Amino acid sequence: MNSFLLFLLLVLVTFGLFLGVTSIVRLPYMDEVFHIRQAQQYCKLNFTEWDPMITTLPGLYFISFLLLYPLSLLTDMDLVSICSPSMLRLTNVLLWMGNCWLMYGILVKLNCNIPKVRPDADECKEQERPYGVQNVRGGELDVAVKRKMHSTMKEHCFITSLVVSFFPVLYFFTFLYYTDMASTFFVLLTYHCALSERYHCSALAGFASILCRQTNIVWVAFTAAVAALVNVSLAVDEALVKMNEDKHNTQTSFAEMVHLFLVQSTRRLTTLISIMWPYAAVMLGFLMFVYVNEGVVVGDRSSHQPALHLPQILYFYAFSMIWSFSHFASLSTIRMALASVSRRAVISIVILIVLISLCFVAIKNFTIVHPYLRDDNRHLTFYVWRKLFARHPVLRYVWIPVYISSIVLIHGKLTYNFIMSGMTANPHLSHLVSLVWQVFFVLCTALPIVVQQLVEPRYFIVPYLMLRLHLPVQRPSIALSLEFLLYVMIDISLLILFLFMPFEWQHEPGVTQRFMW
Numbered sequence: 264m265n266s267f268l269l270f271l272l273l274v275l276v277t278f279g280l281f282l283g284v285t286s287i288v289r290l291p292y293m294d295e296v297f298h299i300r301q302a303q304q305y306c307k308l309n310f311t312e313w314d315p316m317i318t319t320l321p322g323l324y325f326i327s328f329l330l331l332y333p334l335s336l337l338t339d340m341d342l343v344s345i346c347s348p349s350m351l352r353l354t355n356v357l358l359w360m361g362n363c364w365l366m367y368g369i370l371v372k373l374n375c376n377i378p379k380v381r382p383d384a385d386e387c388k389e390q391e392r393p394y395g396v397q398n399v400r401g402g403e404l405d406v407a408v409k410r411k412m413h414s415t416m417k418e419h420c421f422i423t424s425l426v427v428s429f430f431p432v433l434y435f436f437t438f439l440y441y442t443d444m445a446s447t448f449f450v451l452l453t454y455h456c457a458l459s460e461r462y463h464c465s466a467l468a469g470f471a472s473i474l475c476r477q478t479n480i481v482w483v484a485f486t487a488a489v490a491a492l493v494n495v496s497l498a499v500d501e502a503l504v505k506m507n508e509d510k511h512n513t514q515t516s517f518a519e520m521v522h523l524f525l526v527q528s529t530r531r532l533t534t535l536i537s538i539m540w541p542y543a544a545v546m547l548g549f550l551m552f553v554y555v556n557e558g559v560v561v562g563d564r565s566s567h568q569p570a571l572h573l574p575q576i577l578y579f580y581a582f583s584m585i586w587s588f589s590h591f592a593s594l595s596t597i598r599m600a601l602a603s604v605s606r607r608a609v610i611s612i613v614i615l616i617v618l619i620s621l622c623f624v625a626i627k628n629f630t631i632v633h634p635y636l637r638d639d640n641r642h643l644t645f646y647v648w649r650k651l652f653a654r655h656p657v658l659r660y661v662w663i664p665v666y667i668s669s670i671v672l673i674h675g676k677l678t679y680n681f682i683m684s685g686m687t688a689n690p691h692l693s694h695l696v697s698l699v700w701q702v703f704f705v706l707c708t709a710l711p712i713v714v715q716q717l718v719e720p721r722y723f724i725v726p727y728l729m730l731r732l733h734l735p736v737q738r739p740s741i742a743l744s745l746e747f748l749l750y751v752m753i754d755i756s757l758l759i760l761f762l763f764m765p766f767e768w769q770h771e772p773g774v775t776q777r778f779m780w
Contacts, residue, residue: 306346322474370420372458466541478711487542573625584669589745
């Protein structure tokens with residue numbers, strides 16, 4: 264089936280589900296009460312009134328206003344009547360479509376804009392081909408072959424983006440008026456524009472992402488750092504080519520690579536400033552907002568008091584492993600991980616001991632059980648916590664092997680993908696770029712979530728998508744099929760729970776409650 268026709272089919276399915284959800288859940292549900300009420304104030308052109316229960320900035324409401332206001336002009340209908348719950352929810356269906364294309368664009372940028380054609384992960388051995396793929400005769404692949412393989416890779420990227428667009432934690436909110444879809448859209452747009460070297464547009468999209476959710480400031484910083492990293496790494500790669508031509512020597516140690524990286528960073532300072540200043544302007548504006556607002560949260564801050572909750576990062580790794588498990592379940596992946604550990608046995612043992620110790624300290628001293636997690640049985644996390652963690656204090660420590668395995672496998676896969684990507688022709692440079700990127704990623708993932716008391720899957724959406732988009736893209740395989748099957752099964756199951764298994768609380772008779780993330 265043509266990929267575009269497949270996309271249209273999935274759009275029709277999503278729109279049909281949207282109509283079903285809207286016909287059954289006609290009234291705003293849970294946080295929709297505040298968001299829809301606020302958006303309707305904007306439809307009345309009342310931009311000064313603010314609902315104190317809302318803790319995020321008004322980006323989502325501006326998006327809906329900008330979409331629905333032209334519609335009111337075209338149809339000659341009153342804007343207030345158009346801003347119904349169903350029409351406001353439709354905003355997120357459109358943003359879901361946008362997310363599909365942005366993820367496709369990011370995957371193409373990460374996998375197709377390279378001088379050499381990358382190998383399939385299952386068809387190469389890292390001992391034989393530690394980086395890139397060369398023609399068997401040592402030359403460049405001819406133009407026709409490269410074009411065909413480039414086209415094939417783009418097809419694989421498109422299929423992958425469609426699969427990831429059904430990621431259940433995000434897909435569920437396609438049908439409700441929550442901020443997650445808009446927040447994700449603008450973060451992806453920020454990253455895509457940076458990969459396209461459109462840094463001003465990227466910073467502007469980053470500003471829009473902050474208007475949807477304040478914690479997206481970390482992804483603006485992440486994007487700025489990655490943009491600088493890519494720029495310097497390409498300069499280092501060019502310098503290495505020149506050095507090798509002059510010295511007829513292709514051997515460069517990792518220490519020499521770090522030194523060369525720092526030298527090139529200094530030489531390209533003017534270029535880096537031109538890349539970074541739009542992002543710096545956004546971050547400076549955000550700091551001014553925090554100073555004036557006396558904090559990051561707007562509105563009701565009672566349920567969003569910051570506290571150090573270190574196990575959140577462990578939950579994120581386990582969460583990511585569950586959703587992408589099919590990509591790590593192959594024997595080749597496990598063999599690669601074990602081979603990597605065995606080559607550095609002493610260092611690996613030391614790292615393992617350190618990780619176990621840190622996990623114990625984090626769980627013992629920094630676990631926080633938010634009242635919503637303990638008492639609100641509308642959310643799936645309530646049942647996960649009660650069944651898997653709260654039955655006995657020891658259970659919190661039982662999952663440490665899962666956390667550590669997830670950390671090792673995920674970062675091993677990311678490192679492998681950077682080396683195999685062919686972005687640079689030097690394995691030490693690829694290792695360095697991989698290391699720096701992963702440090703940025705871990706910091707930007709951890710900063711927003713370790714200060715949150717509540718364990719909330721929605722907080723993991725953006726970092727998970729960043730992680731997933733940087734896993735190797737392969738031709739449609741069993742792993743991708745299993746991933747899609749898992750996503751669709753969870754999507755359908757949760758929608759059935761949400762739509763057809765409502766319940767009531769004894770202390771709130773007559774008020775319908777529904778299961779959700």
